[in-house]
Amino acid sequence: MSQDGAQGRYAGGSVAGGRYQLRDLLGEGGMASVYLAYDSALDRQVAIKTLHTELGREQSFRERFRREAQAVAKLSHTNIVSVFDTGEDTLDGAVMPYIVMEYVEGQPLGSVLASDVQQYGAMPADKALKVTADVLAALEVSHEMGLVHRDIKPGNVMQTKRGVVKVMDFGIARAMQSGVTSMTQTGMVVGTPQYLSPEQALGRAVDARSDLYSVGIMLFQLLTGRLPFDADSPLAIAYAHVQEEPVAPSTVNRAVTPAMDALVARALRKNPNERFPSAAAMRDECLRVLSAGQTGAPMIVPGGPVSSGAGVGSAVFPPVGQTPPPAAQHGVQQPYQAPTPQPGPYGPATPTPASTGGGGSRRNTPVLVGAIVVALLAIGGLLVALSLDKDEDPGATAGGTGGTEAQKDPTAAPGHKGPDLTKTIDPKKCSQPTESSDDPEKFEVPNFTYKNIQSVKACVQAAGWKIMTQTPVDESTYGEGTVLEQFPPAGEDIAAKDAEFTLKISTGNPPQ
Template identity: 50%
Template sequence: MSTDRVLGGRYELRDVLGRGGMAIVHLARDICLERWVAVKVLRGELARDPLFRGRLRREAQTVAGLHHPGIVSVHDVGEHVDDSRADEPSVPFIVMEYVAGQSLRARLREGALTLEQSIQHQVEVLSALEFSHRAGVVHRDIKPANVMVTPDGGTKIVDFGIARVGGDPGATATQPHALLGTAQYLSPEQVRGEIADARSDLYSAGCLLYELLTGRPPFVGDNPVVLAYQHVHEDPRRASAYRTEVTPSLDTVLVTALAKDRNDRFQSARSFSEALQSAAKGLNRADGCAATDNVVPFPLLGHATTTSRGSTASRTGHSPSPPARDEKKATTRSA
């Protein structure tokens, strides 16, 4: 294997797991520890740009400080130097936990989730967001593509590439007041160019829950401008209009989560989760959507959750042999 495929003399690059405008994510083998990891490598053409180099470094620093079973882990960072190209700059990379499984985006494409599955995934996402927000980190791009579903059914949030850290707008992975994120899941204040806070993530999480329950985001448009207008000025249809099993209580939770004014939304991920789990108690067991017994209660901060699907330890991504590749099943795909 050529040296340009072994980063830092340690990480042997294999399949490409995801591509983005800033970076490429590879499946890789950690030669020293004999485990599979995901390596996010800055695109070569961007390696000379201090803005993008700094953005990748801050992403690594941000995620490295978040130790939660529902957030992808960072193992290492480094810079690769190609000895055959002495005139080229070093290329930064991040080594992350390899998350076997598929994104919620891919899972939704396979068919509708039960209400129980939807609520279970949402509760776990909110647990991770509560932990992130307590640490002063606002993700700013919560969406189905950035939530991985592990083989045992757990969830992990990935891609903190545009996260905002702390109360200082300058301590963000990109320039403040820029329109960042994905149009279908942007909060109204992000559309207006205002600084995002934890409640902005909760709006995006509301969009996520809406899509988990109905199979479609709350707003659909031909272009980002149309979507932006809808987020600011229009109210989505009740989720029950698209799926009759959605109860009035769940509709009410979504109305609060998707309020235009952030002061009218849930003020924390915990309060969002508690309202959702309370609404879940009204689901009809006869519809195959019972959600009261299996939904994981909101965990204590800083404690890993163990569910009936398996222990947290089983979500580490360690594997003694190369994981099977399935193009429909992406792994840590932040790019």
């Protein structure tokens, strides 16, 4: 089933000999479509995920998918979307695997976060910790059964109308790994770059602690409204996961306490041995921090920078004729060594200090280059034709801005930093935006942050969108005309009619 012609294509049809009647198309992504369906045998509504027929061509994938679905069907927990049935049917002469799941009336966690970002700047800390604890409760059950999710992200977490958190899509990423050939041919991915653990990015074996890293990324995003690592390509993001240290959430949201910072920092350790030993242990810490109180309203730092992968780029690909500077100057840590063998995936963590890479660059180069080669090979097989253009953001107006132009000081005040015209965004990020995986009528907002406003305007104009407001902000780190913040934020799903943006633009002048 091709993505461009599948929207609603099978609505009104049925699978499993007519038992499941496909009704409304709930959403569609690069790998599957989800339909609201009616189970005529049990007289109930269900959700059916139909995998695109390209994936069904390989027998090894279909068999692995069937086994994984059977294993997931054994999971029973309040915070897990139940799997009722699985099978395959023939539509348009092609085999189409499908999963029958619990129908959850609610919205994805990403949409919940977007609403909180609009209202508060980020998700209130108490709510973020509670959601995270519920996700960890679901993972605790799956990990006890030996099932590692491999793709924890807000898009795979639902919240019902009553506020119950539900984790879904267990086992699908693992099943994908059995069909690497078809995966690379059809542009599928295993995992999502922004949430990949370092061991996933390097192509190493993963265990339950890989999920905990992804939960740590998600908690950082809930607390700050931003991702700790984002860059202009999936490869650069993967490098950042392997080598860069994230900033503390409190540098973005002043309401985040030291205990919350420590919780996120431990979850995001590069070496799995230094993370929480289990989902239960991390959940206990979430609840302990939650019970301590001190969870006030978010206080977002305007223009607060987050790691972008730039340090990795300059360390790995230094300017021509220059010797790579010591990694410590870029906040880059050397890749962790092979994990210390443990009795099992849930044994006690053995803290192992990570190398800081502070020695001479000649001695560190073989280790760094070797890791990069491994990463290139592994990521090349994992990240193919990713529909994750969160590196560029929509933001210029078609016609007029309707707002105030960013302040420009012709006298170039002391400390003024001029515009960086190399920070551009491809207009196609706006004119051909990534389609929402949840709603075919919507698209993902591009990422405009840290791009020059003239480039952003050209991008926005190419799509016929509007910039409603441009607010000048005094700062001299990024340079005059650099977009520091945007609303709606990058990655949020919006309809074309709602494509109106508010931007904060650097004046290039030092703060007064």
